[in-house]
Amino acid sequence: MKGYVLGCFIVGLLSFGCKDKVVPKDIDVPTTPNLVLFFVDDMGWQDTSVPFWSERTQYNELYQTPNMERLAKEGMKFTQAYSTAVCSPTRVSLMTGMNAARHRVTNWTLYKDKLQPMETNHKTLKFPEWNVNGLSPVEGVEKAVHATPLPQVLKEAGYVTIHSGKAHLGAIGTPGEDPLKLGFEINIAGHAAGAPGSYLGTENFGNGKEGRKVWAVPGLDKYYGKDIFLTEAITQEAKLAMDSALEKSKPFFLYMAHYAVHTPIMADSRFVQKYYDKGLDSTEAKYAALVEGMDKSLGDIMDYLDNKKISDNTIILFMSDNGGLSAVARGGEKHTHNKPLSSGKGSAHEGGIREPMLVKWPGKIKPNSVVDQQVIIEDFYPTILEMAGIKNYETVQKVDGVSFLPTLSGKSSGVTRPLFWHYPNEWGPSGPGIGASSSTRVGDWKFIYYYKDSSMELFNIKEDIGETRNLVKEQPEKARELAKILSDYLRNVEAQIPSRKDTGEQIAYPDEILNIYKS
Incomplete structure (x- = not known):
């Protein structure tokens, strides 16, 4: 195995050149675990x-x-784990270890060089030229973040890297749209789009639907016309x-990145009837089946x-890319x-x-075991490599x-660092916490700043998990403290900020x- 890894590394250098390449050293090959990242x-x-x-x-x-219950019994449950509020920013943070404020892929990606219509049409805000083209493994792609992707590091360390399911990492026509250019050796059904044209094999997973080509799931031709759900098809291919x-x-390294439970909310016939029988409305029954x-x-x-008798040497991580859909389609x-x-x-509220x-990790x-240590999506990058x-x-x-390996081993220091979210964009729907914003969580406190009207929210999450009581007026000094922490961070990473139209x-x-208010 050691010889193979060294050979693989040398071949990689000869094939791709040394510039910007990862140089792994000190790999404990005999005990190298398999890795499964189950991403919903x-x-x-x-x-x-x-x-x-x-x-x-x-x-x-x-x-x-x-099976989630089974995994929880066999492993560790994190009660305060965070991603971003929408998909592409989370996925790019996962693959780069960068916070969204730094990588600037702050909204969902699809078309090359194009802002989303809900941004260009906003009445009062002009949104920054964020990295609409997503992640790029090579230099020179405009409006894309150039980074060394996680699977590339693992591949060069001797791993077989498998992508199965949704990619949504780069815009159409850019290198980032193709998982095979991001360090994956095998790509099952991944491309630029973030939702499937259809979950049904009988509908060819959206292939052939007029006007819906961009959403058609690629590479699953062998299942066309068959009575099989997309979730099942990509699982079979992953095996x-x-x-x-x-x-x-x-x-x-298996990146099991399901399209489920994203829209379109479609019935998985294997499970949906029981939810109809419970009296759920049609949409919610289909969602539960997903x-x-x-x-x-x-x-x-x-x-x-x-x-295969490899469970004892396989790590499984389970995570979701953003909060559950609730503003639309439910x-x-x-x-x-x-x-x-x-x-x-x-x-920006907890539900998102x-x-x-x-x-x-056997x-x-x-x-x-259960831990309440706060972790955020970019922490997966250094943790998985460790x-x-x-x-x-x-x-x-x-x-x-920051690696959460100490938490897994029970050696966490208990020190809580600030967590940051940055969304200088427009998603479309309206609702609590929805809109262009930046926020931070420091210990039990969470501060949110909205760019549309410069309004602010301050919550004590431990005492008010539902974010029902805005404490900005009751706790002005705490608000000022977190506002400075957030502002200093945004300045430090040169985060992009919206402007007034x-x-x-x-x-x-x-x-x-707040300084204006104070004066």
């Missing part, structure tokens, strides 16, 4: 029968995710890819590892699908950014993430606004 799209904190709060809720009773890795006697189908995939992957009352959390996808997170993590035993590596980007002036930083 739009899955909310409450879309599971596993409670991530101090008590069970009606949603924990509604959804059936027995075949793992087979090929095992035949090479190499460790693998969730359960995702969970079956998790169980299938875990069963595969057990059957049944029932808007902004309530993640309660007790406020709001949902697209929001807090995620279900689980980690299993022999390293105490089974059935898990893989890659100690010395070089990246073209500055990595903002009428004057062209950049919107003030939150500490500047």
Whole structure:
């Protein structure tokens, strides 16, 4: 194995050149674990029968995710894990270790060089030229962040790198749209778009639909016309890819990135009837079936590892890319699908950014353990590389993430660092916490600043998880403290800030606004 890794590394240098390449050293090859990152799209904190709060809720009773329960019993549950409020920023942070304020892929990507219509048409704000082209593994792509992708580091360290499902990392016509250019050796169904044309094999997963070509899921031709759900198809392909890795006697990194549970909300016939029988409206029954189908995939992957007798040397990480959809396309009352959390996808409130997170590492993590350590999506980059035993590596980007390996081993210092979110964009729908904003969480306190009107919110999340009481007026000094922390960070990373359309002036930083009030 050691010889193979060295040979692979040398070949990589000869094939691609040394510029901006990762230089892994000190790899503990004999015990190198397999890595499975099970990544769900739009899955909310409450879309599971596993409670991530101090008590069970009606949603924990509604959804059936027995394999998440199984993973939680065998691993560690994180109750305060965060992503960003929409998909592409999270995915780029995952693949680069950078905070969104630094990488500037702050909204969802699709078309090259184009801002979203809801941004260009905004009545009062002019939005910055964010990196609409997403992630680029090479220099020179305009409006893209040049970075060393996570799978590239793992590939050069000897891993077989497998992408299965949704990519949504780069705009159409740019290198970042293709997972094979980002360090993945195998790409199953990944391309530029962030949603499937259809979940149904009988509809060829959207291929052939007039006017919907951009959303058609690629590379699954063998399933066309068959009665198979997309979640199942990419799971079957992922197992075949793992087979090929095992035949090479190499460790693998499986990025199991499901399109589920993103819209279009379609019925998975394997599970939907039970939810109809419970009396759920049609949309919510279909959504619950999407969730359960995702969970079956998790169980299938875990069963595969057990059957191949490699579970003991395989790490599984489970995470979602943003909060659960609630503002649009759902049944029932808007902004309530993640309660007790406020709001949902697209929001700076907890419902938009807090995620279900689980980690299993046999022999390293105490089974059935729970931690409230705060982690954020960019932390996965250094953590996964440390898990893989890659100690010395070089990246073209500055990595903002902090490894949570000490937390997994029970050695966390307990020190809480500020977490930051930056969304100088427009998502479209309206609702609590939705709109152009920047925010920070420091300990139990969370501060949000909205660019449209320079309004602010301050919450004590420990005492008010639902963000129902804005304490800016009651706790002005705490608001001022967090406003300065946030403003200093935005200045330090040169974060892009919206401007006023009428004057062209950049919107003030939150500490500047508070200083005006103070004076």
